[in-house]
Amino acid sequence: MLRSCLLTTFVGTAASLVATTSGLLLGSFHSHQTASPSRRTNTIMRAKSNSNNGKDKAVIDLQLHTIRQSPAETLASLSEACNTLGVESFDVYGDYQSNPQQSYLRQFESEVARCFGKDDAVFCLSGGVAQSIALMIHANSHSTAINDSSDVRAFACHPTSHLLLHEDDAYSELLGMEALITGSTMDFDIDNFKQNGCYGMAPMMLSDVKDILSSDNNDTLTTYPNQKSITCNDISALMLELPHREIGGKLTPWDEVQSMSALCKEKGVKLHCDGARIFEASAGYGHEALAQTAEPFDSVYISFYKGVGAVSGAMLLGDSEFIAEARIWLRRFGGNLYSVLPYAVSSWDGFRKNCRDDVFVERRRKLARVIDVLNADSHVQSIVQFDPAVPQTSMIHGYLKASLDDCKRALLTVEQSTGIRVLMRLNKVNDDESSFGCRFEWSVGTSNVLIDDGHFIKGWQEFSRVLDGIVSG
Template identity: 45%
Template sequence: VSIIPLLFLLHASARALATTPYDTKLCLQTPHPERTPEESLQDLSLECQELGVSQFDVYGDFQSDAKESFLRKFEKEVADELGMEDAVFMPSGVMAQGIALLIHSRAGGKQRPMFACHHTSHLLLHEDEAYGELLNMEPLVISTEEKVAANGYSLPPLTYDDVEIALDSFLEGGMSPSDMVAALIVELPHREIGGKCTPWPDIMKIRNKCRKDGVKLHCDGARLFEASTWYGMNLADLVKPFDSVYISFYKGLGGLSGAMLLGDKGFCVEARKWLRRFGGNLYTLLPYVVSGWSGYKRYWKCRDGQMTFAQKREKLTRIIADMKADEDIANTVSFDPEVPEVNMIHGYLWSSPDQVNKAIAKVEDRHGIRVLKRVRPVGEATSAHLEGFKSMFELSIGEANGQIQDETFISAWSELAKELPNRRRTDV
């Protein structure tokens, strides 16, 4: 049983931060309850009982149906929720999106050597060029770096105009986009720019453009559940414009690992073939499937009375507004976007990571609250660095920090701000 609710019943007013002897340290940045390996395995045992899982899946249960296999039942449940014909559970999102690109690149019997994506795509930043080494494909990078906002560092999400310019560039050379580009990836939301979302009218225009040009439209939906709150749409309507969709189970849904790739029946038949070829068709996926299914039930279906993603976003919006209203905090940190679009946001600090971590330790020692757990340096080639920022962090609201009172965030951040040496630039 979590002691966080009890802690905040005992310490209802975080304004008494300087004098309250907290006997348990909290982390304001941790969205999910932290579990030991032993606790996680115990949870899996209980979830097997809750979900009626009484036997192992074997090599993906490809030959079974939803009545015979818990894995196929889970795949069908998610496919139905997203309005897709079929779904395939996979060990990782990297594998899932690589398989999606391979299938789209060979559609119609011809090889297309490229895929298009935003310049902050996970495939470009975090996969060691797997698209080239494994898929023999090259990216058509659609950058929005030249469209920095007035604040000097905020980058916009992918828009229709960006896509139109990129795809029409092939026409200048006498080629059709469909001869070169297999698929366009649209990430909902864009994680690397603070959870910003491509406007819905743009998504519809992008869909029409892709259909006209013979390019498949793929959704990187690693945080699709979070994005649904911004669009105010159910998942089926949200993914309707896309030919294929990838979702993750270990991010907002808190699973151990795992992903799912969704599309029509033919697409998923090919996906299962490629899953085998990639070595992802493990003898059993039970721990990951049960964990993912449990997270889906708990955090999307709110089985245990959990906060909805809309409520998490609302809480983050309140916290950010209150932090910006506090002069000390506002002179220490800047947020991107200015108002959260999902239950995640990026914060930028003028102090270095070393300075920030020392200040975090002081506040934690004094009050038993860890304001941030992970702080990263700002890349030197980025627009944020040019604006004078030296550190950044990501803040997502989940089950754990969602139970912490708003006032605690403000009080702890106010204490942290007083410990940081570098403040907002006054020469601009």
């Protein structure tokens, strides 16, 4: 379990947090609500059904992992959060010249840094900005350290890195950097990954890293996207995502993470953590503290709008020198806004509410219990393959053995007959050679963690029965 690193910070606000029994509903689509189980269950079972001629209907939504709130409710809750957190003045351009006693934003940054065992942290509006800053700083530092005159600045990452699949090559177009893809050959196909998923792919392993960092200095490595020839000396940073989102929340074995860290230090390469879901990863590893998960890394990015449920927000963590430079780069990237108060307050409140000892551990246990039952059901297994077969975090991917249209028909039939919405978001698999017709992501969060396990089992069993009938004709 995650040991609460916020205990001393919470003492001054514990009374007000306990008194706020209705919770603070933050995020344009998210909520950190902490009301009683019955109240919360009633909340999550209310959704607008796509059936019933558009009328409102009580639906148990198994895939919805956050409690949806209206913009008006979100904005009203921000005022409550300011009172609870003691936020009495706006931040101005990041409050760079202030200390934690003078600035709520610097207090928030300092609190998170302590929890992760790092010297300092800087709040950013997006992970794209945060990780671009990290790559730029590490590349500059690397070039200076080795007196490098090479015209190629490179970092290494897994084939499913967010930077490769979802950021339109920002690292190349904006930073002038190249990616060295671990464990891959030059048949790397981004479009195939995006359309068809990455079923069965392994997380980054120590052997992958050794292949590139332990290569002879004269060995030629080929980069993406411009197929440039480099040596291991040109690699400034290794980016490790914990967990790997595109492959169902799989984790690199912890002993291998530690060995990667040692190898990177030996080779003069910075180890950066793409920790968009690091809270889920820490629970998956069974770590007692977030600092334990962050310890092997030179820099860490965390997200507040995913498992923590904020409107938006991210943070970059590292040593004091690194963060001082990150603040300069944040301004250069245009991310140093006049004020980030709505996003920072939402993030801070979500961080305090969700980063307790048991929150992410219980989410992981919930998913593991349900998947264990579904894997033992031959009818369910005839229609779906989970990846990984056993959840390593509170996230998993699923691949359905039927067409997207047939699955949608079956799902609608089940929802109309049982009031259970098994799945709402599906993506078509366009690979003609695959036995899968569509795929989905399933995460457990503030909403569906409250649903009784029996509803999941009933919904999936009925879905498998109906889908089998449709496919059989």
